[in-house]
Amino acid sequence: MTLTAAPPTTDTQRLLKLRDGVAPVWSRYTDLVVERGEGSWLTTIDGTRYLDYSSGIGVTNTGHSHPRVAAAIAQQAAKVIHAQQNIVYHQPGLELHARLPHLFPAPADPADPIGLFLSNSGAEAIEAAVKLAKAATRRPIVVAFRGGFHGRTHGTMALTSSGVRIRGHYEPLMGGVHFVPFPDPLRQGGGSSAAALEKTMAAIDELFATMCYPDDVAAFLVEPILGEGGYVVPDDGFLRALRALADQHGIMLIADEVQTGYGRTGRMFATEWTGARPDILVMAKGIASGMPLSGIMARRSVMDKFTAGTHGGTYGGNAVSCAAALATLDVIEDEHLVANAEKMGQRLLAGLTAAASSSRNPNIAQVRGRGLMAAIEFAEPDTLKPRPDLTKKLLAGALERHLLLLSCGTYSQAVRVIQPLVTTEAEIDQAVETIGEVLATLA
Numbered sequence: 001m002t003l004t005a006a007p008p009t010t011d012t013q014r015l016l017k018l019r020d021g022v023a024p025v026w027s028r029y030t031d032l033v034v035e036r037g038e039g040s041w042l043t044t045i046d047g048t049r050y051l052d053y054s055s056g057i058g059v060t061n062t063g064h065s066h067p068r069v070a071a072a073i074a075q076q077a078a079k080v081i082h083a084q085q086n087i088v089y090h091q092p093g094l095e096l097h098a099r100l101p102h103l104f105p106a107p108a109d110p111a112d113p114i115g116l117f118l119s120n121s122g123a124e125a126i127e128a129a130v131k132l133a134k135a136a137t138r139r140p141i142v143v144a145f146r147g148g149f150h151g152r153t154h155g156t157m158a159l160t161s162s163g164v165r166i167r168g169h170y171e172p173l174m175g176g177v178h179f180v181p182f183p184d185p186l187r188q189g190g191g192s193s194a195a196a197l198e199k200t201m202a203a204i205d206e207l208f209a210t211m212c213y214p215d216d217v218a219a220f221l222v223e224p225i226l227g228e229g230g231y232v233v234p235d236d237g238f239l240r241a242l243r244a245l246a247d248q249h250g251i252m253l254i255a256d257e258v259q260t261g262y263g264r265t266g267r268m269f270a271t272e273w274t275g276a277r278p279d280i281l282v283m284a285k286g287i288a289s290g291m292p293l294s295g296i297m298a299r300r301s302v303m304d305k306f307t308a309g310t311h312g313g314t315y316g317g318n319a320v321s322c323a324a325a326l327a328t329l330d331v332i333e334d335e336h337l338v339a340n341a342e343k344m345g346q347r348l349l350a351g352l353t354a355a356a357s358s359s360r361n362p363n364i365a366q367v368r369g370r371g372l373m374a375a376i377e378f379a380e381p382d383t384l385k386p387r388p389d390l391t392k393k394l395l396a397g398a399l400e401r402h403l404l405l406l407s408c409g410t411y412s413q414a415v416r417v418i419q420p421l422v423t424t425e426a427e428i429d430q431a432v433e434t435i436g437e438v439l440a441t442l443a
């Protein structure tokens with residue numbers, strides 16, 4: 001889906017002629033050629049400003065090119081760019097390894113402190129998490145949830161079920177993966193999150209009765225809120241129920257917080273809303289404000305099962321990315337971005353709910369979200385048949401009005417609003433007004 005905004009100037013036309021070499025595998029939302037970014041805004045080479053409520057798919061939590069992050073990157077790049085993890089240590093890496101574990105969403109245990117492994121992308125970190133769970137338990141199976149998205153490598157495709165385009169035509173994939181339904185209140189519970197949760201837990205019981213023994217399961221792999229799968233917020237009891245089952249059977253609970261983490265939902269990590277402790281926490285996206293970095297955290301008693309040489313990678317824990325990650329943490333703390341995400345998220349959800357209701361569009365099935373992770377789902381009123389055509393119209397109308405949004409959901413039936421954590425009340429109101437305007441034209 002490529003949406004076209006304002007007619008391009010000569011400079012844009014000249015640059016767009018160079019795009020023939022770009023692999024078509026990149027599905028594309030817009031043909032904007034961007035020159036710079038600041039806070040919640042992107043500016044094209046034509047000088048047109050766009051309110052970027054896509055955040056580069058949930059990455060630019062501190063805003064585009066935050067001056068403190070940019071300065072940290074420049075300073076580190078001038079000192080050393082690549083100081084390889086197997087060969088030497090570097091200062092930003094060591095400092096990050098000391099600092100991040102304090103953010104692990106569970107009470108500290110001095111007898112078993114938290115360890116950190118760094119890599120480059122979300123998918124790579126998921127690979128690490130699953131390998132660690134297998135190494136620690138010496139068990140072969142992973143149980144994942146329908147609608148989940150965990151990446152595009154062969155291993156992570158096998159764990160993904162958010163849409164057939166991700167994994168179709170790529171079989172055979174990694175074996176030993178079983179899926180159960182995610183507790184989606186709209187589609188599994190008829191609107192009730194408790195009913196949806198009950199169905200999911202019954203499906204796990206059935207899985208253990210029919211397909212695999214629980215003591216062969218290394219891990220439950222779960223997003224605390226479905227991301228690509230549609231910004232579905234489950235019952236807060238979901239992760240607690242998984243935790244209890246994991247404890248009962250010696251299974252590891254892997255929380256994929258690639259999209260929900262780093263303040264996005266109004267908590268540093270979304271598992272904090274639930275009170276459930278993950279065994280392995282997966283982070284990426286917002287971790288270094290756009291520099292490639294990802295990581296997993298786990299108790300040392302688990303992490304130590306990753307013995308020397310059994311996992312790794314050339315670029316993991318890159319020095320410039322680590323410097324960006326430290327500056328990102330400084331900005332998040334000093335600018336109180338997690339609290340801002342909660343506050344702005346409440347304003348956003350209230351605004352979107354009001355805009356949806358005043359549009360009187362019967363095809364708006366649900367407005368939902370937590371913090372700065374909100375979605376509007378389009379479906380036919382009685383059958384819940386997805387309406388991706390309306391998603392497309394909302395995205396196009398928003399783009400015409402210089403607002404960047406994204407789609408999500410298996411059928412692209414939902415529009416997601418995923419802004420930087422630095423966003424302001426005025427920007428939220430502007431976006432809500434724009435979305436309301438477009439929704440009114442769809443009614």
Ligand SMILES: Cc1ncc(COP(=O)(O)O)c(C=O)c1O
Pocket residue numbers: 057121122123124126149150151152223227228256257258259260284285
């Ligand atoms: C929840 C989740 N896990 C994993 C990934 C994969 O991350 P990456 O694209 O950095 O490989 C994503 C990416 O969108 C994600 O949302």
